[in-house]
Amino acid sequence: MCLAIPGEIIEILGDDPLTRMARVSFGGVVREASLAYVPEAKPGDYVLVHAGFALQTVDEAEARRTLELLEQLGGEEQGPQ
Amino acid sequence: MRHLDEYRDAERVRALAAAVSRAATRPWRIMEICGGQTHAILRFGLDQLLPPGIELVHGPGCPVCVTPLELIDRAIELAQTPGVVLASFGDMLRVPGSRTDLLAARARGAKVAMVYSPLDAVRMAQEKHDQQIVFFAVGFETTVPGVALAVREARRRGLRNFSILSAHVLVPPALRAILGSPSSRIQGVLAAGHVCTVEGYEDYEPLAREFGVPVVVTGFEPVDLMQGILMCVRLLEQGRSAVENQYSRAVRREGNPAAKALVREMFEPVDRKWRGIGVIPLSGLALREEWKEFDAERRFALAAAMVEEPTACISGLVLQGAKKPFECPEFGRGCTPERPLGAPMVSSEGACAAYYRYSRSHV
Numbered sequence: 001m002c003l004a005i006p007g008e009i010i011e012i013l014g015d016d017p018l019t020r021m022a023r024v025s026f027g028g029v030v031r032e033a034s035l036a037y038v039p040e041a042k043p044g045d046y047v048l049v050h051a052g053f054a055l056q057t058v059d060e061a062e063a064r065r066t067l068e069l070l071e072q073l074g075g076e077e078q079g080p081q
Numbered sequence: 082m083r084h085l086d087e088y089r090d091a092e093r094v095r096a097l098a099a100a101v102s103r104a105a106t107r108p109w110r111i112m113e114i115c116g117g118q119t120h121a122i123l124r125f126g127l128d129q130l131l132p133p134g135i136e137l138v139h140g141p142g143c144p145v146c147v148t149p150l151e152l153i154d155r156a157i158e159l160a161q162t163p164g165v166v167l168a169s170f171g172d173m174l175r176v177p178g179s180r181t182d183l184l185a186a187r188a189r190g191a192k193v194a195m196v197y198s199p200l201d202a203v204r205m206a207q208e209k210h211d212q213q214i215v216f217f218a219v220g221f222e223t224t225v226p227g228v229a230l231a232v233r234e235a236r237r238r239g240l241r242n243f244s245i246l247s248a249h250v251l252v253p254p255a256l257r258a259i260l261g262s263p264s265s266r267i268q269g270v271l272a273a274g275h276v277c278t279v280e281g282y283e284d285y286e287p288l289a290r291e292f293g294v295p296v297v298v299t300g301f302e303p304v305d306l307m308q309g310i311l312m313c314v315r316l317l318e319q320g321r322s323a324v325e326n327q328y329s330r331a332v333r334r335e336g337n338p339a340a341k342a343l344v345r346e347m348f349e350p351v352d353r354k355w356r357g358i359g360v361i362p363l364s365g366l367a368l369r370e371e372w373k374e375f376d377a378e379r380r381f382a383l384a385a386a387m388v389e390e391p392t393a394c395i396s397g398l399v400l401q402g403a404k405k406p407f408e409c410p411e412f413g414r415g416c417t418p419e420r421p422l423g424a425p426m427v428s429s430e431g432a433c434a435a436y437y438r439y440s441r442s443h444v
Binding site: 036 | 224273
């Protein structure tokens with residue numbers, strides 16, 4: 001039930017920060033989600049959505065850093081044991 | 082899909098599994114808290130990729146599974162009350178109470194509506210003026226901010242026909258109960274990433290120190306889980322009881338301050354009974370006095386009956402990581418998803434359902 005899925009904000013609906021909703025695309029499937037808890041989120045950002053609420057903006061720099069760490073690991077794997 | 086497919090890459094998972102094998106010099110037992118993580122581990126066969134000494138045990142992180150029978154019975158009683166509609170997440174509908182479940186009650190005339198978001202229940206209350214809408218608020222810290230906003234929205238719209246039946250539960254008190262049990266054999270913990278998205282991970286730091294157990298905040302995709310296991314094994318090998326964050330793209334140490342602030346303003350911790358486990362002090366959330374007009378237990382003066390669990394179901398031991406589902410004599414025999422004895426066999430996050438669905442060799 002703690003399932004949360006990353007989706008891209010396509011359009012923000014309304015400008016009241018407390019009731020702000022957005023159209024969010026999950027690989028092409030578009031649903032509305034509340035942005036009440038991610039006041040800084042803007043179109044093009046990825047947000048983690050759970051039960052109709054965006055709970056956090058995906059941190060692009062951290063995502064890159066995680067993947068870079070994994071690439072290094074792949075290098076270790078192919079290198080001398 | 083971006084931020085999803087990268088973390089389902091088989092090559093990356095294999096490289097991480099190989100790194101776990103290199104890092105582990107002896108057996109370790111690690112608990113993943115969240116039932117969603119349990120399902121991903123079984124679905125993607127991650128347990129099969131690990132070296133034999135690394136054992137994953139499954140935790141209590143299935144809110145549907147730990148909701149006590151009494152609350153399910155109360156939800157059913159409400160749904161059978163004339164003029165009341167019980168709105169619930171779909172996952173709750175087939176979970177057995179002491180006599181029946183919500184879906185069966187609906188077939189016999191009870192009013193039960195399935196909703197995707199608590200805001201849907203508020204909209205329903207706005208549309209159906211002559212009906213009382215009760216939202217069955219089940220979920221961990223991840224779900225509470227949405228429910229808080231729904232209640233606040235109901236007040237803003239002046240709705241007098243909306244309330245919640247709170248079954249909300251909190252992870253840290255349950256983890257404390259499990260780690261503090263004299264029979265606990267858990268050496269490392271993967272904390273549930275989405276709970277920490279809201280609450281952050283400061284609360285786990287004293288737990289890690291007190292029980293000498295490393296905690297790694299971990300995501301839900303196969304790469305996330307394998308990386309979380311690797312980080313946990315490295316901490317175990319170094320003898321460090323630290324808290325680390327694998328899921329840094331979604332989790333900050335302080336969590337989501339706006340969500341935490343509203344939850345604390347509207348809810349307070351209360352003792353809560355966990356199905357199969359018993360009462361855990363201050364492990365649940367209930368609306369504060371200023372918001373009690375939206376509490377269904379207050380509005381409908383529900384009876385506080387106590388009921389006993391079916392004795393054949395060992396879900397309490399499964400939820401604490403003390404037993405694996407296939408160690409239950411009823412697993413796949415007297416208990417199946419079609420005829421469940423306990424909640425973990427029907428919930429989409431239940432450990433028994435995960436083993437039944439993805440690991441039939443145990444049946």
